[in-house]
Amino acid sequence: MIWEVFRQERPGEYHAHCGNVHAPDRELARQFAAIQHGRRKPTNSLWVVPRDEIGEIDAEDVAFGGTTDKSYRWATTYSTAGADASEVAESEDDQADAEQRRGES
Amino acid sequence: MAGSFEASDGLSSRERRALETLLTRLGDDEFVLAERYTEWQVRAPSLESDLALANNAQDELGHARLWYDVLADVGLDERALAYERDPADFRHGTLVELPFETGDWADAVLRSYLYDVAEDLRLEALTASSHPKIADRVGKIRSEEKYHREHARSWLERLAEDDDGRGRLQDALDRLFPHALTLFEPAVPPRLGAKASENDVAKAAAVDADVVDLGLRTATLEELRSEWLSIVVPFLESLDLAVAVDRDAENPEADLDALLPDARGRDGAHTEAWFDLHDELTRTYRELGRTETTTIMEAPDG
Amino acid sequence: MNLETVRARAGPRAFSPADDLPEEYREAATRMIEFHANSEIMGAYLERPFIRQAPSIDRKLAYSAKVQDEIGHGQLLYRAAESLGVKSREEMLEDLANGDGKFLNCFHYPMESWVETPMIAFFVDGAAMRRQATLRRTSWEPYAHAMDKVCFEEGFHVKHGEDILRELMTGSRKERRLTQEAFETWWPRIIQFFGPTDDRSTHHDFAVSVGLKQRSNDELRNAFLDQYIPKARNYGLEIPDEPRIREREDGTYEVEEGDLDWDEFFTVAKNEYEPGREQIRGRRTAQEAVQWVREAIERDGAAGSHAPRAAD
Structure with a gap:
């Protein structure tokens, strides 16, 4: 299952799409995203969203x-x-x- | 025998009459429908649907503006066409002038569907118009109409899934269908401020034949109506709605003609609601004693 | 997070739905944003007849677009309020319809003629924009984000409103006279837009302490007068003698607050002013008339469509 990831760099800013992860469920998607997309660039928050749910x-x-x-x-x-x-x-x-x-x- | 509409000053009276008749029916349909759509602003079922219908209203009004503007070449401006014209001289079909009953969203989306399919077909028949401005403007209009059609279809499908919704759609269909047929009626040539002539209703069919003969539009009204039926009837039936036409009947044309309402709009006969609407929309213009209309945008090019 | 922490951390866009915020903050923010959202809807409701009555096609287009934008602002704001978890949008719209929802004083007054349109579309929108610009720094992040888009769009409204005023004030003698009369009627209400002085404003101190509000009513009102009195004069409008307005040495203005009718203001604010109640009832009728659509859609949604449920 593919999850799209949106990153907010600092509090108050907008979440912007930054990539995706493969993960079997929401919990692992959150954990994978934290490493894959939050380990280097400044990150305050990530949203993970099932790709299938995106219109x-x-x-x-x-x-x-x-x-x-x-x-x-x-x-x-x-x-x-x-x-x-x-x-x-x-x-x-x-x-x-x-x-x-x-x-x- | 296609006419030449490259230059507006050399038009014969036949060409001019055909041009004026075609463009008033096009422009008036859009203008009056837009006016009705705006009734839903701040009254639609949700904030999102309010925004979407307002968008469509603005699109239609923009289209009216484009069609009316073609008549600037023969000396008719927005003031003459929209604000100072005798309301009985408007040539829109009655489908677009009927008021919406409070809360009748089924009417709004069904009317939009019936109209937008008809509009798409007539625009297609204008893409190769012998009038260069008409042909040029079709593309811009059509790309906006696609959204209108899809929006109307989505709502119809959604509402028809629900028993109450489908019942309301059926009521709206029974009421609107005869008026939708007026879209395909020939229009009596408008007087447009000229001295009242006999204003012969019988001329309407002949003038529409001129519209096609001069290449202004490349399909006849009968052809457009038949294509329209072949699209809307199966679609509405697929939603379990009953349409009042039997296309296998012995004489379907006569059956359809019998369904037409007494006042068809195209013939200069309108429902009372139109005169009230016209009075309201010209109110400020009259009360302030205006003699011209404000333009904000530049005149359309091409 | 307790209230002390909220006060200590309060700053522009400091708090988001991810934060665990105290009830006091969430309720105060809901009240403030719901009021703002309701005002967008009731303002649009007041202005909607003038889409039809606009005296040209271009004006009609602009008016339709403006009313459309206001509904769009309502959409953004109800969402920003909803995300505080206190009330749903449906509940807020329900309260607005039944007369419990509060909204700006100016939108309680009837508007009958085109010459009145710039009073809302220029002066009230101009006043609103003064305030909204400061709210881009509010502490509730979704509210600040809504303000970004609102402020982006709103410049069109103010400029269009000003353009209508310019046209009327360069029009016939009759138009100029009627516009001046409308201005005299609306001027005190426009000044009251910002509400009473801060020490009479119940919710002000708390809202400032947690960063929801950035500027005081007085500051905003004065900033409005500084900007819009010169504009009004520029188009030939005469500022009424009352309320008295003092020009300070530096060219800024201050209003004599006692000259304004605060009894009327508070009657209006409580939804007890009859013309305003008429507006509320009219909108309620419209909202109830399409209740069947919302119900039909929800019934379908429950019947097996895989549309995801909104989760808050």
């Missing part, structure tokens, strides 16, 4: 974010006057970045 939908299945113009969803579409609040500006920058990366993929 996947990919860009072949669905046009993520649509194919027609959805620019109404993005802060960058709206031009407003005067200095924006810092958190609004930060959101807009993050959205600009995401939009650009969407465009590149």
Whole structure:
């Protein structure tokens, strides 16, 4: 049985996929993962998940974010006057970045 | 005899009438269905399904925007088409204008399925349209519609597994099926602000024949309806739902025609619900005395 | 972990579902996040008629997308609250429907006209974003993660709300007049968004001591005024005389709190304000009408599908 492993490096951070292990049950999967994926890189927590329980939908299945113009969803579409609040500006920058990366993929 | 729609200024009156009739039926279907879908926002069965249906509403509205925009070439803008047009001049089928009864999620997913299969077929028949903009825009629209169809199918399969759910689907089907057939009815040419002519209902079939003859759409409405039936009837029957058509009947076409509702939308006759809906959706525009519509996005290219 | 340890360790994103946390922490965090989640839903419920009433297709799209995002935020937040193990999402939504769930004061007031939309979509969302930005450093990790996504998306809402305000305030004389009137009606409520001064706020001290809250109500309210008074003036809105607002020497602002109607605020906060009750009832009707769907799905799930059960 294959278990997918997600690592969180430090408290508060996100768990990100880092690999997998073969193991017959959850207990051994946890123990194997601790060694295989936690022994060198900084690790605060690992999640182990049975691979069979993972559903996947990919860009072949669905046009993520649509194919027609959805620019109404993005802060960058709206031009407003005067200095924006810092958190609004930060959101807009993050959205600009995401939009650009969407465009590149 | 395919028309030439490369340049919009040299259109004959026949070409222009065919183009306007085709695009209003396409755009109006999407526009009004989207409007109805948004009724589920903040009212869907779960937060996740709320998000998904809102997505589909926005997609359909985006498609309406693309279809309406093709008519910009003949001098019709969003203001004229969506906000200042006489509601009786809209050409959507009545399937999309019916209000959702509170909580009738069976209607929402079934209507979506019936519509989305029909839409996929008609988009296919537009991929080789003689109008370059229509042909160009089909691809973008179709890739969004795939999700709509699969989403509707998943819900139907899910609900049909449950006795209560299947019963509600059957009720919705009995009510919606005749209205779904209006999707394949020829549309009376819209007046679009022109002086009221005799507005001859009999012209509808002839204009739709022009749509095909001019290569704007490459399948007839009869062909589309028959393909649609060959998909939706077996699927619905596989869910143990009874469809009100007997495809082995002696004269299935006549049987289907007999099922059609009195008001078909395409013929300019609408249910009362449409006029209420139109009144509400134009309310701000009228009350603020607006004379133009705000655009946020750039005009579609291509 | 006992409360002393929690206080000692409290810091940004310090605690996760893997930690054994005391009841006091889990209940306080649940109350706070549930309130936040409920507010997303009730805000969306208040705004939903304006998807239909938007005066153009693009505005309609943006409004639909905005309401959709708010429901998405509700989804994230209920999950962050649920992961504390005190209440399930179903229970929280049930409480919201039956009038026990509490939510932001602004979403208890009826909204009748398009000219009111920027009062929520610009000012209230702007205020919310001020607060949410600070909550990215809350001590409950799932809440902080929810805030990451909320803050990412919310910039669109505020900018769109501001764009509607700009359009109205550069529109016809009638539009400008109606918008100013709406602003005068909404302004005190918007200032009350941040609640009363900290010493009158029941839960404040505890929430700060365990790192759930990062900034005080006063600090946030002042930070809001500093940013949004200039914005309002910039678009030609006149700030009402009441509540009195003092401009300090450094150009920042402070509100005369006694000028605000706190009796009304607390009536609203207790879900006892009639228009707000109307909103709650309306949403309850909608939620009950689709109860059959949730039941149908659950019956199927029990009938042999191998869908994994959610485990908390």
